[in-house]
Amino acid sequence: MSTMDVKLRLAPMTLADLDEVVAIERVSFPTPWTPAAFRYEIQQNRVARCSVMRAERQVVGYLCLWEIGHEVHITNLAVHPDWRHRGVGRAILVAALSEAVARGVTLAFLEVRPGNAPAVALYGSLGFQIIGRRSGYYFDTGEDALVMEARLGDDTVGAVAGNQGTGS
Numbered sequence: 001m002s003t004m005d006v007k008l009r010l011a012p013m014t015l016a017d018l019d020e021v022v023a024i025e026r027v028s029f030p031t032p033w034t035p036a037a038f039r040y041e042i043q044q045n046r047v048a049r050c051s052v053m054r055a056e057r058q059v060v061g062y063l064c065l066w067e068i069g070h071e072v073h074i075t076n077l078a079v080h081p082d083w084r085h086r087g088v089g090r091a092i093l094v095a096a097l098s099e100a101v102a103r104g105v106t107l108a109f110l111e112v113r114p115g116n117a118p119a120v121a122l123y124g125s126l127g128f129q130i131i132g133r134r135s136g137y138y139f140d141t142g143e144d145a146l147v148m149e150a151r152l153g154d155d156t157v158g159a160v161a162g163n164q165g166t167g168s
C-alpha cells in the first residue's frame with residue numbers, strides 16, 4: 001500500500017506522542033534520543049520544532065528541526081519500520097519544509113551518515129546537495145557526517161514544498 005491510500009497528517013509533536021515516537025526512535029538509530037531529549041525540544045528549546053505524521057491515530061513518523069532566522073537545521077527524522085519506503089519520509093519532509101517556507105525560511109541543512117543509503121537518496125531526491133563532510137561526527141560509530149543543504153524556493157525542495165500543503 002502506498003501513502004496514496006491513506007490520509008497522512010502532520011501535527012506538532014506533544015508529550016502525549018512520546019511513547020510512540022520513542023519506540024520508533026529506538027528501532028531507528030544506534031544511539032537514540034532519550035525521552036528527555038524529545039521533552040527538552042518540545043518544552044524548552046525555543047528554536048526547536050518537532051512534528052509527527054499520523055495515519056489515522058497512529059504516529060508513523062516524525063521530524064525535528066531547529067529554525068533560526070531564515071534557516072532550518074533538520075535534527076531528527078524517522079519513519080516507523082512498517083511504514084518505510086511508502087512515501088512517508090518524503091511526505092514529512094515536504095510538509096515540514098512547506099510550513100517553514102511559509103514562515104520565510106530559505107535554506108535547510110542536515111547531517112547524514114554516508115552509509116545511510118535510504119536517507120541520502122531521500123534527501124537527494126528532494127534537491128539536497130552534499131556541501132561538506134564532518135570528520136568523526138558520529139561519536140557512537142566514529143563515522144563521518146555528510147552535510148547536505150537545500151535552497152528552498154529553487155527547483156528543489158522549495159518547488160516541491162511550495163506546491164504542497166501539510167500532509168499528502
Ligand SMILES: CC(C)(COP(=O)(O)OP(=O)(O)OC[C@H]1O[C@@H](n2cnc3c(N)ncnc32)[C@H](O)[C@@H]1OP(=O)(O)O)[C@@H](O)C(=O)NCCC(=O)NCCS
Binds near residue numbers: 112
Ligand atoms: C530514511 C527514512 C526516514 C526514509 O523514510 P521512508 O518513509 O522510508 O522514505 P520514502 O518512502 O519517503 O522514500 C523516499 C525516497 O527515499 C529513498 N529511499 C527510501 N527507502 C529506501 C531504501 N530502503 N533504499 C534506497 N532508497 C530508499 C528513495 O529515493 C525513495 O524514493 P522512491 O520511493 O521514489 O524510490 C527511513 O528509512 C528511516 O526512518 N530510517 C531510519 C532513521 C534514519 O535513518 N533517519 C534519517 C537520519 S539522517
